[in-house]
Amino acid sequence: MNTQIEKKHVFLLGLTTYFMLSSAMASDVRFHPSVALQGGYTSITANSHSENFTDSESNVFLYRSSNHAKDSGFLGGFLGVEYALPGYLPAGYFLQTGLEYNYFGNVGIHGQHWVGVTPDTSTAYQYHYTAQSQQVLSIIKLFATLHERFHPYAEIGLGAAFNHAYSYHAATSETGNINLTQVFPDRNKAQFSYALGVGVEADLTKHVRMGLGYRFSGLGTADLGAGDIVFNHYQSSSGFSLGGGQMHANQVFLRMSYTV
Numbered sequence: 001m002n003t004q005i006e007k008k009h010v011f012l013l014g015l016t017t018y019f020m021l022s023s024a025m026a027s028d029v030r031f032h033p034s035v036a037l038q039g040g041y042t043s044i045t046a047n048s049h050s051e052n053f054t055d056s057e058s059n060v061f062l063y064r065s066s067n068h069a070k071d072s073g074f075l076g077g078f079l080g081v082e083y084a085l086p087g088y089l090p091a092g093y094f095l096q097t098g099l100e101y102n103y104f105g106n107v108g109i110h111g112q113h114w115v116g117v118t119p120d121t122s123t124a125y126q127y128h129y130t131a132q133s134q135q136v137l138s139i140i141k142l143f144a145t146l147h148e149r150f151h152p153y154a155e156i157g158l159g160a161a162f163n164h165a166y167s168y169h170a171a172t173s174e175t176g177n178i179n180l181t182q183v184f185p186d187r188n189k190a191q192f193s194y195a196l197g198v199g200v201e202a203d204l205t206k207h208v209r210m211g212l213g214y215r216f217s218g219l220g221t222a223d224l225g226a227g228d229i230v231f232n233h234y235q236s237s238s239g240f241s242l243g244g245g246q247m248h249a250n251q252v253f254l255r256m257s258y259t260v
Contacts, residue, residue: 033260034096036078038213040253044107045069046131046222047245055238058117059179063127063242065111072105074251078139082259092145100139100157102217106132109222109244113170115179123179127170131222131244134162135193149203155215161193163222165244182227182238191220201255210256219247 045067052062080098089095108130116122137157144152166186172178199213223243229236 031081031083034078034080034082034098034257036255036257037076038078038102038253038255039073039075040251042072042074042104042249042251042253043069044072044104044133044219044247044249046107046109046247049111049243049245051243053238053240059115060117060122061182061238061240062114062122063111064113065109065245067245068107068109070105070107072107074102074104074249074253076100076102076135078257080139094143094145096139096141096143096153098139100135100137102135102137104133104135104219104249106130107247113181115181121179123172123174123181125170125172125181127168129168129184129224130166131247132164132166133219133222133247133249134164135195135217135219136160136162137193137195139195143201150200151202151209151211152200153198153213155195155197155199155213157193157195157197159193161191161219162188163191163220163247164188165222165224168224168242180229180231182229182242184224184227184242187223187225187241189221189223192218193220194218197251199255201257207260208256208258210254213251213253213255215249215251215253217249217251219249221246 048066050064054060078098078100082096084094110128113125113127114122137159139157141153141155168184170181195215195217197213197215199211201209201211203209221244224241226241227238
C-alpha cells in the first residue's frame with residue numbers, strides 16, 4: 001500500500017474528527033457515548049475507464065473497460081458521541097459525531113485490451129479483475145425530533161477507502177503469433193472517500209433507536225500493481241500498472257444505535 005497516501009488520509013480523518021468535537025466542546029455540552037450497527041443493500045458501480053501505455057519495444061497497450069455495477073451488501077459499525085448544541089440549534093435538534101467503518105461486497109471489472117506495435121497487427125484480449133472496498137469515515141449527523149420519538153437526519157462523512165484489486169486475468173481467442181500481454185499482481189490502495197446521506201430513526205427505548213437510511217458513497221479507484229510479461233522462463237517488467245474507473249455505492253440500510 002502507498003504509505004504516503006495512507007498517512008495523508010489518516011491525517012485528514014483525524015483532523016476532521018478533531019474539528020467536529022472541538023466545536024461541541026467549546027459550547028460546554030454534555031456528551032453521550034453512542035454505538036451503532038448498520039447493514040443492508042448496496043449497488044456498487046465502477047465507471048468506464050481507458051488507459052494506454054507504450055513499452056521500451058514500442059508495443060502499445062490499450063485498455064478499455066465499460067461501466068460495471070453489482071447488487072451486493074455491506075456491514076458497518078459506528079463509535080462516537082451524541083450531544084445537543086445550546087444556542088446553536090432549536091430544541092429537539094442534536095448532533096452525532098464519531099468514526100465509522102464499513103465493509104462492502106465486491107464488484108467485477110471487465111474490459112477489452114489490445115497490444116501490438118500497430119493496430120492491424122495487435123492482439124485482442126478480454127480481461128477482468130475484482131475490486132473490494134473497506135471504508136473508514138469521520139461522520140457527523142444532524143438529527144431533528146418529530147412527535148417526540150421520530151428523528152429524521154442528514155449526514156456527511158469524510159475519510160478513506162481501502163480498495164483491494166485482485167485476481168486479474170486476460171485471455172485471447174486468437175491463435176498463432178500472438179502479442180504477449182502483462183500479468184498484474186493484486187494491490188491494496190488507500191483513496192479519498194466521502195459519504196452523503198439522509199434517514200430517519202425512531203426511539204424503541206430511552207437508549208435504543210432503529211432507523212432506515214439512504215447514502216451515496218464515493219470510494220475512489222481500485223488499481224492493480226505494476227505488470228510483468230511472463231512466458232516460460234522469460235519475465236520482463238512493463239513499468240506500469242492498470243487502473244480502474246471511479247467507484248461509488250448507493251446504499252439503503254437499517255441502523256440500530258445505543259446511546260448512554
